[in-house]
Amino acid sequence: MKKILKNLALLLVFSLSFQQGFAKSNIIQLKGSDTILNLSQALTEQYMKQNKVRISVVGGGSGIGIAALLNKTTDIALASRSIKDKEIKIAKENGIDVQETILGFDGITIIVNKNNKIKNLDSITLGKIFRGEIKNWKELGGNDSPIIVLSRDSSSGTHEFFKEHIIRENNPKGTQEYGEKTLYMPSNEAIKKEVAKNGIAIGYIGMGYMDDSVKAISIDNISASSKNVLDKTYPIARAVYWYSDKNSSPEVQKLISFALSSEGQKIVNTEGFVPLK
Structure with a gap:
């Protein structure tokens, strides 16, 4: 019995030492939006080159990232939508004073x-396509082929933003949903790859993921260019965010300051997003 108690005591000491060591580690955790995952990785990689700090960046979607912030399992939530009132309420209940940082701007392409x-498509027609009301390309002047609609899954902030602004036509009381035949994809890259090989598909991605493997179409005769996103003439433009606790560690605050610095904003631009200025 004495031997067992001694072993238990040693195990407890080891456990406490491990927890204390982990608590004192300088790993900064970032989690959330797939849309700004590559951007956040680029920012943190450059920051780590200049500072003695370890940083972990993972995706999962804006909703996943914000939930992780609320349950205190991440330091920064990556989000391609603004935080909801009910999420701010939960944060306060959990002792978190939410700090919103706008990294830059994105045009959903x-x-x-x-x-x-x-x-080109107008916003109203685009909504009808994604609600499943327009089902064939010939209705739009294209070939006689069914339209395959691709969307991000429900954990995505882009999914939420697109639903609010296009499917529900900016009506906060709207109840319209994506069409029942919509195919939900886990990432921007997944949508892009499917559209590249599928001649009858349509989807949306963050402008930072656009390349010549697919074709971008204008909305209301306005392209998703940096200028049109910044001056808010492009109809599906939005800010992208990092959410954190105002009372987070100095290291987290330093990382946020770096993202907003001229060097950080150059990275925002390099990664295909629109910087703040």
Whole structure:
């Protein structure tokens, strides 16, 4: 019995030492939006080159990131939508004073296959496509083919923003949903790859993921350019965020300051997003 108690005591000491060591470690955790995952990785990689700190960055979606912030399992939540009132309420109940940091701006880019003839859609028609009300490309002046609609999954902030502004036509009391045949994809890259190989698909991605493997179409005759996103003439433009606790560690605050610095904002631009200025 004495031997067992001694072993238990040693185990307890080891456990406490491990916890204390972990608590004192300088690992900064970031989690959330797939849309700004690459951007956040680029920012943190540069920051780590200049500072003795370890940083972990993982995706999962804006909702996942914000939930992690609320239950105190991440230092910074990556989000491509603004935090909701009910989430702020939960944060306060958990002793978290939410700090919102706008990293830059993004234009949700509507993409089709490079062989698709369509070059422009108006916002109302776009909503009808994603609600499943327009089902064939011939209704839009294209080929006689069904439209395959691709969307991000429900954990995505882009999913939420697109639903609010396009599917529900900016009506906060709207109840419209994505069409029942919508295919939900786990990432921007997944949507882009599917559109690139599927001649009848349509989807949306963050502008930072756009390349020549797919074709971007204008919305209301306005392209998703940096200028049009910054001056808010592009109809599906939005801010992208880091959310944290105002009472977070000095290291977390230093990282946020770096992201907002001229050096950090150059990285925002390099990664395909629109910097604050």
